Amino acid sequence: MKSLSYLLCLTVLVLSACSGNKQxxxxxxxxxxxxxxxxxxxxxxxxxxxxxxxxxxxxxxxxxxxxxxxxxxxxxxxxxxxxxxxxxxxxxxxxxxxxxxxxxxxxxxxxxxxxxxxxxxxxxxxxxxxxxxxxxxxxxxxxxxxxxxxxxxxxxxxxxEPRFEWRGLMLDVSRHFFEKEYIFKTIDRLAFLKMNTLHLHLVDDQGWRIEIKKYPKLTEVGGFRVDQENKHWDARSDNKPGEKGTYGGFYTQEDIKEIVAYAGKHGIDVIPEIEMPAHVTSAIAAYPELSCTGKPVAVPSGGLWPITDIYCAGKDETFEFLENVLLEVMELFPAKYIHVGGDEATKTEWEKCDDCQRRIREEGLADVEELQSYFIRRMEEFVSSHDRVLIGWDEILEGGLAPGATVMSWRGTKGGWEASEQGHDVIMTPGSHVYFNFYQGDFDTEPMAFSGFTPLSKVYDFDPVVDSMSVAQKKHVLGGQANLWSEFIDTPELSEYMLFPRLAALSEVLWIPEEDKDWADFSRRMQVIFKRFDLMGINYATSAYSVTAESEVDATSGEIKIGLKNEFPGSEIRYTLNDKDLNASSTLYKEPINVDSSSLLRAAVFENGKPKGDTLVKDFHFHKAVGKEVTYKPMYHDSYTGVGENTTVNVIRATKNFHDGQWLGWLGEDVETTVDLGEVTTIENLKVGAMENQGSGIYFPVKVTAFVSKDGENYTEVGEVSREFKINGAIGLKDFEINFEPQEARFVKLKVDVYKGLPGRGRAWLFLDEIIVE
CATH class of the missing domain: 3.30.379.10 (Chitobiase/beta-hexosaminidase domain 2-like)
Structure with missing residues (x-):
């Protein structure tokens, strides 16, 4: 009997029905x-x-x-x-x-x-x-x-089953080229999240990324640019026509076939985007005759604005070229849709071009806006004649929408609303919620990005359907898509960081019914999925863990009240003040912290005794001007009012996010600001905080001059600091500091000179933060 029992137990173990494999x-x-x-x-x-x-x-x-x-x-x-x-x-x-x-x-x-x-x-x-x-x-x-x-x-x-049929991601492989191996990885991850569309932005000013056999110079010339990767995107110099490019790359037609086949195996459609009529400097560098002027141009190495080197809409040769290109593209991509861009065309050359003006007359068009509509309509007819559907950005609405076109609405949802009202299908991809090239966490600690702010929770709030749509309009909403423009993204690791975990949030809101969305439940699941991401080797952002501070001044006591939070509900936030180390034993945050003297705050989320996400570091510096009366000449712009007149004396420092509510802004105007300290006191140091974000038109002042007075009428200049203008692509924060011999004063006046060197580009913004008096 003993041997029979042994055999039975052995059998059970082999069948994995007992021991460690019990159900x-x-x-x-x-x-x-x-x-x-x-x-x-x-x-x-x-x-x-x-x-x-x-x-x-x-x-x-x-x-x-x-x-x-x-x-x-x-x-x-x-x-x-x-x-x-x-x-x-x-x-x-x-x-x-x-x-x-x-x-x-x-x-x-x-x-x-x-x-x-x-x-x-x-x-x-x-x-x-x-x-x-x-x-x-x-x-x-x-x-x-x-x-x-x-x-x-x-x-x-x-x-x-999914709520929407279009659940997509756009990868910009033109501004920075990504090898096909990274595309394969991205396809794997899209499938993991039940996404079904990969939109490849294959053409833009800075690079042409797909082999076209009939036009080899598109990749030989247009696929490479002069290497200026050591400079910021918006601080790169113009290249000379004919100067050999060495930075770039392209997909051969065999590469494209591999990508499409691999995606098909994972249930994913690959949608090509071949831009027109603008964002095509790379094509015109290869074939200058495609432009209105025919003048040689170079593939730009960085930011380009305005975009004036565009395809000539008056030449039949332009359309012959594009049709030939699309014939090869359609052979490679079996998906239903072909994206043709259609955005951000500056039409100054069309207005001067004899061929374009002749086209306007012959076609009975009103202006160059209708000429663009003619351009897109003509391409739509060609695309539809090959049983495909043309997609364009919402600019294709301007001047009249081509009959069979689908609109991808990126400038908010207005374009999608208008297109759906006209009976056209739409894909919602508004910059406000699904531009993943925007920041997802603290601007001061995150990698360089565009100045928008799209944290994980905001992506989860996205809904492609607009409440004001009729029942008929809603049926035209195919779904939504994230866009990852790559001006500031030059490695696969950084691309992953910008995509994840936000792509997971988008996958859910495009899949489940709107009424089933639950941020708290998603947050719980997302934090577990992070562990899968670790094993999948994804370089995801932990920004949702990072602590942010919301600070306000108590007008009565002068104290700063600091509230701490992060995106995930119920997180364990711990903090310290001043020189104490931050660790798992630090004070647990439960209610707002009151600070009435200079303090250094550190805070972070902790999980199982270890910090998660970035550590918040905030310096609250109380100085002699805190809470004092401030006047401004002229008054700040209505668009950037901070928290009012006390913005510059409230201790709370602004961040690199110029929408954070702590900046005062002036457009193209010198500023004179005066602080009344309330009584005569000894001072010897003045600082004023400023921002530079040249990509958004914000520039450091070129000079700050300081004056002091006892009576508010007779002022003495005590110093100035100048800064020569420099091209700067990065976002910068700087305190302009003036030291001087100790002075008895009640009034402090600062004259801040705005940068005025933007001929033809409008006026510069001047942004000011705290005025510190010591």
Missing amino acids: KTFSEDELNLIPKPKELKLNEGSFNFTNETGFVLEGENQRDIAELLSAKFEAVAGWELKILEEKPETNFIQFKGNQDLNEEAYKLLVDDKKIVIEAASYSGFVYGLETVRQLLPLEIESKEEVNDISWQIPQIKISD
Whole structure:
């Protein structure tokens, strides 16, 4: 009997039904799926993957889907999940066609014997298997073999489908070129999040990135620029025509075929964007005859504005060229859509061009705006004649929209609203919520980005449908898309940092019904998914953990009240004041902190005794001008009013975000500001904080002059500081400081001179922060 018991136990161990592989019952808190499924029922028990688990398929095309999971198990367990010829009694994953389901819908049933995925399309099976992947232990994402783990998933029933048919990401590979290996990685991650569209911005002023065999100079010349990568994007000098470019690259047509095939295997469409009529300096550098002037130009190495070297709309040769290009593009990209850009065309050359003016007359057009409409309509006719649909940015509305065009609305949602009212399909991609080249955390600590602010929670607030739309208009909203413009993004690691985790938030809001959105629940799941991202090797941002301070001055007591928060609800925030070390034992933040003397604040989120995200460091410096009366001549601009007249004497320092509510702004005007200290006192040092963000038209002052007075009428100059103008692409903060011999004074006056050297580019903004008197 003893030997029989031994054999029975051995059998049980081999079958993994006892010992460490006992069936586990999962809780709902252990289900951290992103995007969240539409309907889910969790049952008791689990399904256990073993080296005998296999796939039961209905067709050869499903092998590629099975491989997506089989490759994972081969890496972590050394198993190959085989394709089974016949359905066994147990331990299998079955793909089962169900034509009653919608196009991208799937059903997932897991019990202790099997996993069944039902779908009507290839994509539906991909999504079902990606859900299985996310139900597995996070170690499934490891690149190395993992031991001593049970590969179980819960017994569960899921019925799921996306809210929108267009769930996209645009990668700008023109401003900075990314090798195809990074594109493959991005496709993997899009599939993980059930996104279905990769939009490649292949053409812009700074680079042409796709081989066109009929026009080889597009890549030979237009694919490379003079290497000025050591300079900031907006501080690069103009290149000379003919100067050889060495920085850049392009995708061969074989590369494109590989990318498209790889994406198709993951259920993702790849949409090419071939810009026109503007953002094409790289093409005109290769073929100058395509412009109105025919003059040689160089591929620019950095920022370019305004964009005047554009395709000539009056020459038939232009349209012949573009049609030939698109014929090759359409051969490579089987997707339904072709994106042609259509944005930001400065038409000054069209206004002077004899060919363009003749076109306007012959076509009975009113002006150059209608000429652009003619341009896009003509290209739309060509595209639609090849059974494709043209997409353009919302500028294609100007002058009249081409009949079959789809609009991608980026300047807010207004363009999308107007297009949908006219019966056109729209894709919402407003800069306010889904431009991932904007900052996602503290401007002072984050990598250089465009000046907008799009934190994780703001992405989660995004909804492509506008409340004021009619029922008919809403049906024209295909979905939404994130855009990652790459002016400041020159490495795959930085690209990942800007994409993740924001892409996860977008994937959920484009998938689930609007009424099911729950920021607190998403935050919980997102923090678990971070651990998967670690194993996937994604260089994601932890900005959502980072602490921000909201400070205000108590008008009665003069104290500063500091509120601390971060994006994830319920986070453990700890802080210190002055010279104390910040650690897991520091004071736990529970209520606003009151400060009435100079203090250095440090704060961070802690998890399991370790800090998460960046540490907040804020210096609150109380000086002799704090809370005193300040006057300004002239008054600050209505667009940048800070917190009012006391903005410059409230202790709270402004940041690199000029929308943070702590800046006063003047447009093109010298400023005279006077502080009344209330009584005569000894002073010897004056500072005034300023900002420079030349890309946004904000410039440091060129001179600051200081005066003091006892009576407010008779002033004595005590010093000045000048700064010669320099091209500067980075955002800068600077205190302009003036030291002088100790003076008895009640009134302090600063005369701040604005930069006036912007001929033809309007007036410069002057932004001032704290006036510090010591």
